[in-house]
Amino acid sequence: MSTFDDPFDAVRSLQAGCVCGQHRSAAEHEQAPLALRCEPVESEEKRYEGVVASAVMRAMFPQDLARRAFLKSVGASTALAALSQFFPLKTATELFAQTGAPEKKDLKVGFIPITCATPIIMAAPMGFYAKHGLNVEVVKTAGWAVIRDKTINKEYDAAHMLAPMPIAISLGLGANAIPFAVPAIENINGQGIVLAAKHKEKRDPKDWKGMKFAIPFDYSMHNYLLRYYLAEHGLDPDTDVQLRSVPPPEMVANLRADNIDGFLAPDNICQRAIYDGVGFMHLLSKEIWDGHPCCSFAASREFITTAPNSFAALTRAIVDATAYASKAENRKQIAEAIAPANYINAPVTVLEQVLTGTYADGLGGVKTDAKRVDFDPFPWQSFAVWMLTQMKRWGQIKGDVDYKAVAEQVYLATDTKKLMTEMGLSPPASAYKSFAVMGKTFDPAKPEDYVASFKIRKSS
């Protein structure tokens, strides 16, 4: 059974039955859907109470059989009352919930005003930081290079970064090598390819030769996904089209001015182009790779070691907010919370369309896709391995790469897993999973073969 089930349930086994501890047997675990579910228990205290009571019961009755006999004979409520008699369950629970006091309470977290940053932003107005004992100021930042420099300079304690950025910073690509870590992914999906309205007839990427596309940053999932998409359609992104690094807010203006033909950009920018009648949605990034990561929550190793409790509280707040954002029924409320000028600064309608997944496609139709953007905090290390393969594929990294070592150093799957378990969420058992990008399966165990399998890539 999981740490969070009722320890006073006589039929339950207290010994873990499967690898993840969520299911009673390995067979049941296999059958369960592979998706990660982030469904918090009714309240924090309830969750912690369960964890503590479980531990106490386990200590008193190391053998399941004896515990079951005891519970059957006296009943669960009597057992709880009896247990509380001689063991201060309440105090123990409180102690457990008060994980070490944060070393630093007033923190600054930088963000870029796009919907990918939803958990980071909403945690401020909706009180997730405060709930975990932190006073966080979320600071809007002008661009990815600036957010990188300000985080390296320690003006920000942690920041919203594109998922490949912490890897690039740790490896010293485009910056001095400074070890960074990712405790949580912000969002999955939620990007799109938008083309200028005049290209309505040019829906086949094979006709895109010579076009100009904007991407937000070189070390971005947007860059890798667009390159992947173009290459799968036989275009070499380095020679057949022009890719430009353009800050997201400037993309719509550039599209209107006819400086670019389209972009693969983060959302609210895509929807904004449609809202203003400048472009149309060609493809959601979800259709390239369903469940791809986009942005991450990152901090330097130095911050993690000097203020481990602050970092843990921060991660807990982010994971909590992400879990809240992953629920469809909360999305409207979130859209309203993050729309004001202090946060994203965009029309509520645009944010609502992005977050609820019912959107105008720019061609006169209304589409619905509840998973257009989704939120899932778990930092899969296989995501990091995939990004490294693309960095290698497009010549951003030269020479040999120890994929696994880098992924494990930057993506803190183990720590987040522990934290999520403490919070009563159910993280997956392994940090590696296989997935398919445009129908082609990626095996995280064989990254070199994967890179070699692409016909179109930069010759090194």
Next chain:
Amino acid sequence: MTSSLRLRAGLVSIVLLAAFLGIWHLATRSTAPVTTMSPEYARLMGLTATQGKSAMPGPLDVGAKLWEHLRRPFYDNGPNDKGLGIQLAYSIARVGTGYLLAVLVAIPLGFLIGMSPLLSKALDPFIQVLKPISPLAWMPLALYTIKDSSISAIFVIFICSIWPMLLNTVFGVASVRKEWINVARTLEVGTLRRAFTVILPAAAPTILTGMRISIGIAWLVIVAAEMLVGGTGIGYFVWNEWNNLSITNVIIAILLIGIVGMLLDQILARFTRMVTFPE
């Protein structure tokens, strides 16, 4: 005669303004054909797409928005959303700090260089190379080495506004009429006294002109610097509203930047008039 000229100039100014606003108003009227779309779809789209509203706001939109800002210039909705008054105050404070630092360095240094023809010749190439560098080019270097964005912004103002002052001081000091210096020499005036009583008053108009050019440059630089480092200031306001594609607010910011720049310039123009002397 002069009063009637001033009156006529004022009239022409008003006519020009009215013509400009009128053309602006006409040019931004919604003229684009409105395509028919389902109401459900239209609800999800912006006014530009549904009503053919021009992406460029008209003067009336800007006026209404400006009134809204002027009514509450000092509101504070958190770290990323403050009133225009607060933003302008931040910008002026930054410009003031960077500019004063530049004055403190440029004028004494310019004096020294100006009094020595050798130094003035030797340093000239360096000054000429450093002078035309754009603030945005300094910014990454400053951020990287100073490791603090607000100090970086001040540094960039400092480094960009120092050159005109330095050059003008050097020029002003070097071109004090030889006769005056020779007279001072024959009267056996000490070097220090000579510098303060003869050279300084003689060079003051040129120095002040340099300072006036510099304040203009400092004000130009602050907008660019704040757009890059963000956080506070009028430059950040422009960037934040651009982010929201709110051209109305950007136009308001442009107007305010112009007005503040003009005021700063006028203050120094007044100082210049105070030290000017007839020959």
